[in-house]
Amino acid sequence: MSPSAEPTPEVALIDVTEAVLEQLLELALREADADEVTPPLGTAAGWNTDRISWFREFHRAAAAGLDGPARQKSWAIDCGGQLAGSIRLQWKGAEPTDAAGGGVAGGPGLPGGGAGAGGGLAVLTGVWAAADAGSGVTGGGVSVGGVSGGGVSGGGGLAGLTPGGAGSEAPPDAEAGGAGGAGLGSGGSDAAGGTLETGIWLARSFRGRGVGREALRLVKDRATSAGAAVLVADTTAGNVGALALLKSAGAELVAGAASDNATVPVKGRIPLR
Template identity: 30%
Template sequence: MSSNVQLTPIDEQTLEPLLSVAVAEAEPDDVMPPVEAPAGWSHARREAFREFHRARFDGLDGTARTLMFAIMVDGDVVGMIRMSHHEKPATMETGMWLGKSARGQGIAATALRLLLAEAVGAGARLVVAETTADNTPALGVLRRAGAEFERDGEAVRARIRLG
């Protein structure tokens, strides 16, 4: 299935399908920054999700300096991957999430490979990511992409050199 993976910049057309996947297959804290709102996928949290993504529609040159992609499989949104300018020159930071039904199928590894090509096209020579020591799936995807790791307690920083 991972051969049918595409990245599509998030816009109004992909935002609602992305929110639907998040609500059906992920916890709010796993797919968006914390917000003051009732627990779960309350109306306020859904609105915060929309506004968070809309604030990044203008991409790497915008205020948030972030390009967010819907991860698509056979035309369906299954998750999100992003890259953001890092404080260090020629460096991008990345993160992603997948709905539960899309996990364990090689989609994350393919999405990361596609994002790394986008990062090269944007002039990056290094991509960094942060995760936790217990996030075995993320560590595996990053390792397969050639990441070097640095651990600080439970925090793990990954560095992927490009080109």
């Protein structure tokens, strides 16, 4: 390793117990914008009671795992013994068929709205839009479809991590924040093995350090073990950090048409087979 190369951070994914959930919430309140982590909820700007309730409900629903009613799983991101953010996975469309040839039954999504831009942890569409490719880009997160609400679109992450439709959360982070317009979002389905969405958000003090890249690598392994053929996330053309993160994971990027506010959506598709 060259003298200028930064060491790979020690990152682990841990289950979100009730105790971890409260620590994650405290971290999000202190070091992430509400729009980077949750869908747009309530009338008051920023972290209001509706967003805080959604945050808790999202993670509690995801605790049942990918085989549970919400068809999603969230993890807290641990970096060197400290919580750094969160990342999630959620089934999109049909899951891989079981050994008997039948489809795996899915469940309803988290309460809330459907997939939509501007969401937060719809992850991982984005529950978590902050992504990190180690570039030091600060901003939003990844949003991947999911828990009631829109997708994450933060200033530096994968919009695909934010919840967007059937109970999702924001997608992997590119060392950014969350749903605030920079995240990764959702993608399509893959008939061969099923498609999982991911989303991610990172606390500001952990962005730009390669934490998002390592978390995305770990969640790719989880997606592969779950039998998925493809991992997807949505972001925007202006989210340099999220795009770099997706590229580092081998994602195929496809830009869509500009929206009314001139935002150009980008879909990332990471083959797992």
